[in-house]
Amino acid sequence: MIKIIILGGGNVAHHLARVFKNSTKVSLIQIFNRSLNSIKDLEKHVEITNNYRKLKNADIYIISVSDSAIEKVSSKMDIGNALVVHTSGSTSLNILKNHKRTGVFYPLQTFSKDRNIDFAEIPICIETSNNEDLKLLELVAESISKSIYKIDSKQRKQLHIAAVFVNNFVNHLYAIGDDICKERNIQTDILHPLIKETAKKIESMNAFNAQTGPAKRGDSSIIKKHISNLNKNQQEIYKLLSNSIVDKYGNKL
Amino acid sequence: MIKIIILGGGNVAHHLARVFKNSTKVSLIQIFNRSLNSIKDLEKHVEITNNYRKLKNADIYIISVSDSAIEKVSSKMDIGNALVVHTSGSTSLNILKNHKRTGVFYPLQTFSKDRNIDFAEIPICIETSNNEDLKLLELVAESISKSIYKIDSKQRKQLHIAAVFVNNFVNHLYAIGDDICKERNIQTDILHPLIKETAKKIESMNAFNAQTGPAKRGDSSIIKKHISNLNKNQQEIYKLLSNSIVDKYGNKL
Numbered sequence: 138m139i140k141i142i143i144l145g146g147g148n149v150a151h152h153l154a155r156v157f158k159n160s161t162k163v164s165l166i167q168i169f170n171r172s173l174n175s176i177k178d179l180e181k182h183v184e185i186t187n188n189y190r191k192l193k194n195a196d197i198y199i200i201s202v203s204d205s206a207i208e209k210v211s212s213k214m215d216i217g218n219a220l221v222v223h224t225s226g227s228t229s230l231n232i233l234k235n236h237k238r239t240g241v242f243y244p245l246q247t248f249s250k251d252r253n254i255d256f257a258e259i260p261i262c263i264e265t266s267n268n269e270d271l272k273l274l275e276l277v278a279e280s281i282s283k284s285i286y287k288i289d290s291k292q293r294k295q296l297h298i299a300a301v302f303v304n305n306f307v308n309h310l311y312a313i314g315d316d317i318c319k320e321r322n323i324q325t326d327i328l329h330p331l332i333k334e335t336a337k338k339i340e341s342m343n344a345f346n347a348q349t350g351p352a353k354r355g356d357s358s359i360i361k362k363h364i365s366n367l368n369k370n371q372q373e374i375y376k377l378l379s380n381s382i383v384d385k386y387g388n389k390l
Numbered sequence: 391m392i393k394i395i396i397l398g399g400g401n402v403a404h405h406l407a408r409v410f411k412n413s414t415k416v417s418l419i420q421i422f423n424r425s426l427n428s429i430k431d432l433e434k435h436v437e438i439t440n441n442y443r444k445l446k447n448a449d450i451y452i453i454s455v456s457d458s459a460i461e462k463v464s465s466k467m468d469i470g471n472a473l474v475v476h477t478s479g480s481t482s483l484n485i486l487k488n489h490k491r492t493g494v495f496y497p498l499q500t501f502s503k504d505r506n507i508d509f510a511e512i513p514i515c516i517e518t519s520n521n522e523d524l525k526l527l528e529l530v531a532e533s534i535s536k537s538i539y540k541i542d543s544k545q546r547k548q549l550h551i552a553a554v555f556v557n558n559f560v561n562h563l564y565a566i567g568d569d570i571c572k573e574r575n576i577q578t579d580i581l582h583p584l585i586k587e588t589a590k591k592i593e594s595m596n597a598f599n600a601q602t603g604p605a606k607r608g609d610s611s612i613i614k615k616h617i618s619n620l621n622k623n624q625q626e627i628y629k630l631l632s633n634s635i636v637d638k639y640g641n642k643l
Contacts, residue, residue, distance in 0.1 A: 204612065227612055245584055247602055252594065254587065260580045286580055295574040298616045303567040303581050304588045305603030306631045307560050312597035312638070314556040321548040327513045327539055328556050329593060331499055334507065335557045336589035340582060341505065344565035349500055350558030359457065359480055363551045370634055377630055378559045381623055385565070 138164040139277055142193060144210055145201035146170035148248035149224050151179070153201060156256045158182050162280035167193050189213045197222060197277065199242060204228050211235060220270050226297030229290040230264055240265035240274050243293055244282075247304050256281045262288035262296065313371060348386070352379040355388035391417040392530060395446060397463055398454035399428035401501035402477050406454060409509045411435050415533035420446050442466045450475060450530065452495060457481050464488060473523050479550030482543040483517055493518035493527050496546055497535075500557050509534045515541035515549065566624060601639070605632040608641035 141163050143150050150168070157165040167184045169192060170176045176185050186192070192214065200210050201224040211221065211233050221233050222240035233239035243262040246254060261278040263285060265271045271287070278285045288296060311332060315325040338347045351359040360379055364372050383390055394416050396403050403421070410418040420437045422445060423429045429438050439445070445467065453463050454477040464474060464486050474486050475493035486492035496515040499507060514531040516538060518524045524540070531538045541549060564585060568578040591600045604612040613632055617625050636643055 204609075227615065245580060247584060247587055247591065249591070249595070249600070249602075252591065258583045260583060262580075284580075284583075286577070288576065292574045292576055294615075295570060295619065296576055296580065298619055299567040299570040299576075299581060300584055301603055301616060301628075302563045302570065303585050305601070305605060305635070306627075307563050307585070307588055308592070308597055308601050309605075309631055309635050309638075310555045310560050310563070311592055312601065313634075314552040315597055317548060317552040317555065321545045323541065323545050323549055323552075324539070325596070327498060327515075327537075327549065328552060330511045330513060330537075331553055332556050332560070332589050332592065334500055335560055336585050338500065338502070338505065339561070339564055339585065342502070343578070344561055344568055347502070348558070348561050348565065349502075350554055352558060352562075356457075362480065362547075363554060366548065366551055370637070373630060374559075374634060375554070377626060378562055381566075381627060382558070382562050384623070385562070 138162065139197065139273070139280075140195040141165050141197050141199060141277070142167045142169065142195040143199045143201055144169045144214070145199075145224075146172060146175035147201065147203070148250050149244065150176075150201040151250055152248050152254060152256070153199065153224070153244075154179050154183065156281045160280045163277055166195060189215070192216060195219060197273070199224060200233075208232050220265075220273060222265075222274065226262075226300065227294055229294070230266060231290070238266060238270050240270055241290070241293065242274060242278065243288070245296065245300060257283050260284045260286055262286045262293055264289055264293065310374075313374065317367075317371070345385075348382065350382070352382035352388070353386055355383060355386075355390060357390040360390065391415065392450065392526070393446075393448040394418050394450050394452060394530070395420045395422065395448040396452045396454055397422040397467070398452075398477075399423035399425060400454065400456070401503050402497065403429075403454040404432070404503055405501050405507060405509070406452065406477070406497075407432050407436065409534045413533045416530055419448060442468070445469060448472060450526070452477060453486075461485050473518075473526060475518075475527065479515075479553065480547055482547070483519060484543070491519060491523050493523055494543070494546065495527060495531065496541070498549065498553060510536050513537045513539055515539045515546055517542055517546065563627075566627065570620075570624070598638075601635065603635070605635035605641070606639055608636060608639075608643060610643040613643065 168176050173187045197220045204225050207223050220238045221236040222242045241264040244259045246259045261282045263274045314328050318325045421429050426440045450473045457478050460476050473491040474489040475495045479496050494517040497512045499512045514535045516527045567581050571578045
């Protein structure tokens with residue numbers, strides 16, 4: 138069994154703790170967090186601590202804290218020759234350089250504490266400072282997921298930006314869709330089947346080919362009508378995204 | 391059996407034709423299109439014509455053509471006292487005013503010819519010029535879908551704008567996500583689980599509460615790093631959407 142310790146008490150740390158507890162190939166032996174309060178719910182499953190000097194011996198230490206705290210946590214860990222990895226999309230491997238064996242274990246997904254997620258479907262992006270550790274980290278990733286990607290630090294940063302577009306920005310467009318519905322007392326869940334199908338569609342055709350709508354068709358009369366019904370912020374977004382679509386498909390308005 | 395004729399040869403017309411052919415409560419008796427070529431594939435299931443004078447007698451005529459052609463098609467139909475409806479999200483009921491009994495039958499979904507869709511899940515938005523016809527149209531909608539909404543012309547236009555945000559614009563963000571991945575030779579399907587979960591998440595929490603990411607957190611250092619890695623068009627979209635999120639959650643950068 139590969140012995141693992143998680144450092145962190147946020148969403149990713151919690152989800153990893155839950156999935157590792159159910160794994161038969163790795164053994165989660167301890168969780169560290171500065172505030173014990175935010176990991177108290179895990180105490181019935183695994184030993185918890187807020188004291189760096191009480192960190193046990195493990196094969197892999199997974200630092201799953203906010204990006205700005207990674208360096209500090211890493212610097213305080215005295216863990217000999219074990220492998221240390223972080224779970225951040227936008228932080229390079231190099232930040233762990235005070236340790237000899239380092240890596241990244243980045244699950245590409247959006248996590249909320251109260252929402253269960255099937256880890257088997259989550260792409261795990263791994264990177265290590267040396268090749269042997271890549272195999273070790275691969276074993277850990279395979280114990281919880283079906284899809285493992287070897288992604289270097291530059292690629293991971295790029296991927297994180299793509300994730301901001303397809304997750305953060307997409308969700309914000311969902312929120313604007315809700316706002317627009319509410320203005321006319323339309324139940325917002327009427328949009329859900331369309332939202333689901335939009336996401337499903339790109340599994341069978343790429344997003345470029347799946348594009349539809351007035352901007353794709355270059356239908357300036359509908360676009361003008363739509364814009365006249367929006368508030369200023371919505372108008373700016375509508376115009377910019379429509380122009381971007383118009384350009385991508387070589388249309389003119 | 392309610393006798394139906396569809397006028398049109400596009401995606402919506404095709405999908406409606408297929409689902410009505412399998413319905414036990416309505417009978418699709420004819421399809422009209424100016425070009426016979428684009429409805430030839432339906433000929434084995436139903437009579438087709440391109441001649442307005444050969445239109446049969448039916449209970450409901452469904453005009454499912456491009457928005458700009460609805461008025462012309464409607465004006466050429468000599469169909470007595472039957473109910474005439476269109477399927478457009480952005481066209482008011484009034485455009486059919488040369489007929490006595492009019493309505494709208496708007497399925498809120500994105501249709502591609504080659505992609506099968508479970509109609510039962512599609513919200514059908516209905517509106518009629520008189521109350522009795524609302525019941526008739528409701529029967530037709532219920533014969534193919536589980537979710538029927540009474541939506542007036544103003545609401546439907548608003549809904550269509552919301553659909554542009556959550557479908558057209560969202561899909562465009564997916565395409566940008568693909569572009570960003572390709573620049574660093576990352577397989578684009580790595581984004582699919584995240585895209586699916588983003589869409590699923592809003593069924594259990596509203597989009598406002600589901601928001602995550604650097605703009606939501608007001609993390610200006612990550613935002614700056616991201617922007618420096620994008621091309622000009624991507625930068626503009628990144629900035630505008632991030633600022634919109636920042637404003638929505640009362641953050642400052």
